[in-house]
Amino acid sequence: MSPENDTTETDSTNTWDRRDALKVMGATGVGLVGASAASGNAAAAGPTAVIDTNPLPVTEGTTVTFDGSNSTGDITKYEWYRNSAGDGFYGVVKEGETFSESFAQGDFSIKLKVTDSNGNTDTSQFSFKVYGDGTATAPIPRIEMVRGGDGEITFDGTRSTSPRGEIVEYEWSRNSAGDGFYGVNFTGPGFFENFADGDFDVRLRVTDEEGQTAEKVITITV
Missing domain, CATH: 2.60.40.10 (Immunoglobulins)
Structure with missing residues (x-):
């Protein structure tokens, strides 16, 4: 193009x-990369969930990586959720610091939940649009x-x-x-x-x- x-x-x-x-x-x-800060529900001195996203914008079929490694705290578990935007989240789709997936055209949301060694948790959510062409x-x-x-x-x-x-x-x-x-x-x-x-x-x-x-x-x- x-x-x-x-x-x-x-x-x-x-x-x-x-x-x-x-x-x-x-x-x-x-440059244009996505990032999402924590939702603020972490306990005092607990973890903070952060999502870094690349690449953005996203086109249909492109593999996107969501990276939670910049989250802070003594984190022992990373849990990822995904769904179409506005549809809510229905269970963990991946565990680990990163989560990668390709998407069809549309609007989507990703959520990261982190848990630290004391059982404290925090979540972060990121919404984005997937375009149907490279424009x-x-x-x-x-x-x-x-x-x-x-x-x-x-x-x-x-x-x-x-x-x-x-x-x-x-x-x-x-x-x-x-x-x-x-x-x-x-x-x-x-x-x-x-x-x-x-x-x-x-x-x-x-x-x-x-x-x-x-x-x-x-x-x-x-």
């Missing part, structure tokens, strides 16, 4: 600052441009984002407009090049830490 995003072009003769920044700039992205989880490529003199253009992809964590790979391709692409010409968050006069297509493909990809193609005139 290639979600649409506007291209930002800034006319400037000061391309050197942007170029130098790209040499040292790492992958950036917007909500695909990364969003964004290309920014800075024009210099003599046909020099700097392309910057660092404002690309992903709802499932960081962008870990940037792949750039370019060719004369309409001629297609024949492999990857540059990798990294950005690149610069001196173009001859004419029209050119530039493609940015980004990959996030969950392995999902998306690409954006723009046409420029030099």
Whole structure:
């Protein structure tokens, strides 16, 4: 999928600052993971149940891991419950620090109950939505441009984002407009090049830490 995003072009003769920044700039992205705090029913000095969830958002068929290892206290038992949202919970489906499952499209709830060595308990509940396609989880490529003199253009992809964590790979391709692409010409968050006069297509493909990809193609005139 290639979600649409506007291209930002800034006319400037000061391309050197942007170029130098790209040499040292790492992958950036917007992370999104779920977490749920305890319900507050723990006894004084008792345990605290915490659910960490990854990945989010969730698409149909994706395996989601719910992790209770950040719960606090002298915990001796972890009990997991799950059901469709609003339907209540009907028995333990898994014991242990973590619980993993894939889901159909819909709304679901997970509950974690922890018990410490003194028999004190606490629970935490987490609700989430499972989407039927990858639209909500695909990364969003964004290309920014800075024009210099003599046909020099700097392309910057660092404002690309992903709802499932960081962008870990940037792949750039370019060719004369309409001629297609024949492999990857540059990798990294950005690149610069001196173009001859004419029209050119530039493609940015980004990959996030969950392995999902998306690409954006723009046409420029030099």
